Amino acid sequence: MLPHDPLCRVLYVDLARRRSWVEERTDLFAETLGGAGVGIRLLDEECPPGADPLGPENPIILTVGPLVGLFPVASKTVAMFKSPHTGNLGESHAGGRSAVALRMAGYGAAVIRGASPTPIYLVIEEGQVHFRDAAALWGMHSSYTAGSVLRKRESGSGMRSIMRIGRAGERLVSYACVITETYRHFGRLGFGAVWGSKRLKAIVVSGKRSLPVADRRAYRQTYDRIFQAATQSELMKKYHDLGTAMNVEPLNSIGGLPTRNLQSGQFEGAAAISGERLAEDYLGRRVACAHCPVACIHLAALRLPYPNDPYFYKTVMLGYDHEPIYATGSLLGLDDVPGMLQLMDEIEVQGLDVMSAGVALAWATEAQERGIITPQETDGLVLSFGQAQPYIEAVRRIVSQPTDFYRALAQGVEHAASLYGGVEFALAFGGNEMPGYHTGPACHVGYLTAARHSHLDSAGYSLDQQAVQTGADLIPKDVADALLAEERWRQVLTSLVICLFARSVYSPEVVLQALSSTGHNWSEDGLDKLGADILRRKYKFKQREGFSAAELRVPQRILETSAPAGPFDEAFIREAIARYETQVKSHHSGESKR
Amino acid sequence: MVKRLSVVDVDRCVGCQACMFACARQLGHGGLDGACIHVRSAGGIRKGFVVIVCRACPDPPCARVCPTDALRPREERGVRLKADLCIGCGNCVQACPFGAVLWDREQNKPQICVYCGYCASYCPYEVIALEEVEPIRTTEEMPHAAP
Known part of the structure; x- marks a missing residue:
């Protein structure tokens, strides 16, 4: 990491005592990049075993990564917490301006501890944190209005992120979300209820700083390569x-x-x-x-x-x-x-x-x-x-x-x-709750096994659709292994907080180029090992909090309604889950090699 | 003919801020510090965006209020900053009706667009462009030209 890169600065906020301070955690970022990698390490440090997800002991952790503010589409913030919805690992990602704002404010992560006795919102700027009264905003009918009020009241238009909860978060609905920039969300697993339990209505983050690069020429070349791919590839055009x-x-x-x-x-x-x-x-x-x-x-x-x-x-x-x-x-x-x-x-x-x-x-x-x-x-x-x-x-x-x-x-x-x-x-x-794909067994094995129970963790729907196209039969062991390889690599992308829509743009080669031009020395092997390690840590956390793959419930409905990749039974799902669980804990990441 | 940066169609702006990052990158670093172009929402993202650029005024108000002549009208149009004369009073920021004089807090001086067009080359949606315009005046006609 370059000497003047503020990435390693972690902002700690204690809501109960209304105090904040910064700690330099260079090793943490050097070892795990940022995002999901740093997030799970901080969660391990902050969240005591058996913590009440809605108690003051459950932390709010927000992390970004080294490429934010330097390269296009490195645009996500990773939230890590214990989920009040599942009672287990809570991880949710959002874009908007959240990642750039946090990085431009000069932080790689924020850790928010405790609970405020009264409704409050935080304003995080370069070098300053303000605790502001949110009593008047609490109970407001619409999340849109809360955003509008803060937009007027606080400065930094164009350089800021306004994250807030609605009444669902205040009233601790276990699947309340956190909204950022009106149209993006830390949607899943009840991050909004965690905010509500801390009487934290909103966080406004802003900043506008420079970030150092190691090699100006290489930096610009890599930038242009990524920018071209992001604007001109067919897939990206479709997203647009x-x-x-x-x-x-x-x-x-x-x-x-x-x-x-x-x-x-x-x-x-x-x-x-x-x-x-x-x-x-x-x-x-x-x-x-x-x-x-x-x-x-x-x-x-x-x-x-x-x-x-x-x-x-x-x-x-x-x-x-x-x-x-x-x-x-x-x-x-x-x-x-x-x-x-x-x-x-x-x-x-x-x-x-x-x-x-x-x-x-x-x-x-x-x-x-x-x-x-x-x-x-x-x-x-x-x-x-x-x-x-x-x-x-x-x-x-x-x-x-x-x-x-x-x-x-x-x-x-x-x-x-x-x-x-x-x-x-x-x-x-x-x-x-289920995502919007019923493509075959692989998507469901993915929902069950993936660390966030999200379709974005390991993209099982994609395996099913490939099987539909090729007419090939899916085999539990292969499904489990393919999902695991994908989920491991996605730990790397989400540690770099690259939007997963741009996963085809950020190949391992491009990732390494981007990292080296901005002063981070990694190898492909190192990234692979990191991906496996992060996923293992997440599973360790989940098991500590009572997760058991064998006890997962398979909704009968998914077996009854025919899926494009053909019929499958519970035995298929069970076999794949068991295989996945054995492999995820394995210390040999060789099989995840891309 | 001279060139200036122009907002061609603000309704095509998606708020990606690639132009702002490009401007900062011209200075040899990442991030946003030093960017001379600013994109913000027009009062919430649902209302779209405002793109603020230096219009290269023919009779620039920012230069008129500069007490040390650090901001001087450029030949033809717009302004040029002589940073060593600038005392950081910020009059120029107040004078620009568009808010296009942005501030470098580290140097305590204004950030002035040099009409290089680098930002426009990163706009994916043709919101901004480097535009050729008629020069408004010759050097002799310049309002603040030395006698």
Whole structure:
């Protein structure tokens, strides 16, 4: 690391005592790069075994990496915490301006300890941390408004990130998210509830500094190579044109789009909610994360009339992506696009994870259809696939929690099903709700085994789709090994906090070039070992907190609804999980060699 | 003909700030310090972006308020900074109606665009461009030319 690189500076904040200080952790960053690697090390240091996820002992850890502020698409912040949703490892990534702002403020990581006795927000600047009263912001109806207020009140426009929670976080919904720059999220695993438990409403981070490079010429050459690839590759163009919503139609056409609580893999209304249709009818603006020329963020402009006030309209701008479309569209049988978008908007206003919220609503709908729950539980609502308005009402109740049922649903589908029944169609994996791919066994093995139970950890859907294309049979052992190799390499990318959409741009060779031009000496072998080591550490943490692969529940529904890569049974899944678990702990990373 | 940086179509801006990073990179480092172009949201990202560049004014107000003649009108258009004359008073920052005079806090001096166009070559969406414009004046006509 170059002498004047501020990456190794870790900002510590104690919310209880309203103190902050900086520690230089050069070894930590030299050994594990940043992001996920530094995050899990800090979590090991900070989070005591058996910690209450909503107690003051659970830390908030935010980390960035060495390439942030230096190269395009190194644009993510990694959040590490103990998840109140799964009771285990919590890791969530967000873009926006969060990563650049934290790096430009002169930090590689922030560790936030304790809990504030009263609502508070933090302002982090170069060399200064301010503790500001947030009593007036607490309980505010909309997460959008909280952002607008802070935007006006604080300085640094264009150089800052405004991370905040909505009422869902304040009220400790276990899948509340943290919103940054209005349209990006630390979406999964309840990071927002951790903030809420600390009475931390928001963090504003800003800065504008320079970063040293080792070799100016090599730096610029590498920069240009990455920039060209990021702006001119076909895949990146697709992300720019249609965004992740480009997946909806192709996935549906092969029968892998979870529909009506995964009673089907095909949605007859898919064309209406496809990326193409949304772009043609609703796309109002495309925006980018800081230092990402791709601009995959797609905002729909939705013009809504006021029902009782003629010629009175409002125009809502809201972000859409594949996962929100799956969670509020096909999974709920909604092809009424304005209705679907209003549901997404309400989820945003409340500050919930859209994926978990959609799965919770889908389970509740099927549970109500089967008579497991009645309108008494739902506070009079009749949930029905294809009907947006009751879902919008239900989202508000998940946050306001007027009945025991909504209190249960506010803790996720696994918890609600454990109390009310219907566990066989509760789409949760390791306690986390399902992503929008039902492509075959590999995606599900991925959700179960991956450290975050996320489709982004190991991309099982991609293995399934390859099998569909080639007609090859999937074998448990091969699936497990391929997922593990992918997840190990992704530890490296997420330690560099490179957006995973740019994974094809950042090949190992390009990563090494970028690192060496900015003063970090690594080898390909070193990166491989690091990836395996980070994943092993995550598993160690998970096991310490009670994770057991053998005890994972396999939702029966995924075995019943046919998938593009062909039928598979629980034995397949179990065999793959067992193989994965043995291999992840292995100290020989040879098999992960790329 | 002379060149200046111009915002061609701000509605195409996605807020990636590649231009700001490019400007800072010209100075031989990474990060954002020293960038002479600024992109911020127009009051929240949902409203789009504002791109602030030096317009190379024909009669630059920033130069008119400089007490030490450190900021001088360039021949034809715009301004040039003679850093050794600058006392860091910040009058120029106040005078520019666009907020295009950005501040180098380390040096305590303004950061002045030199109209090199490097930033524009990194704009993926043709928001900004180096534009040829008519020179407004000749050296003899310059308002602050030495007698």
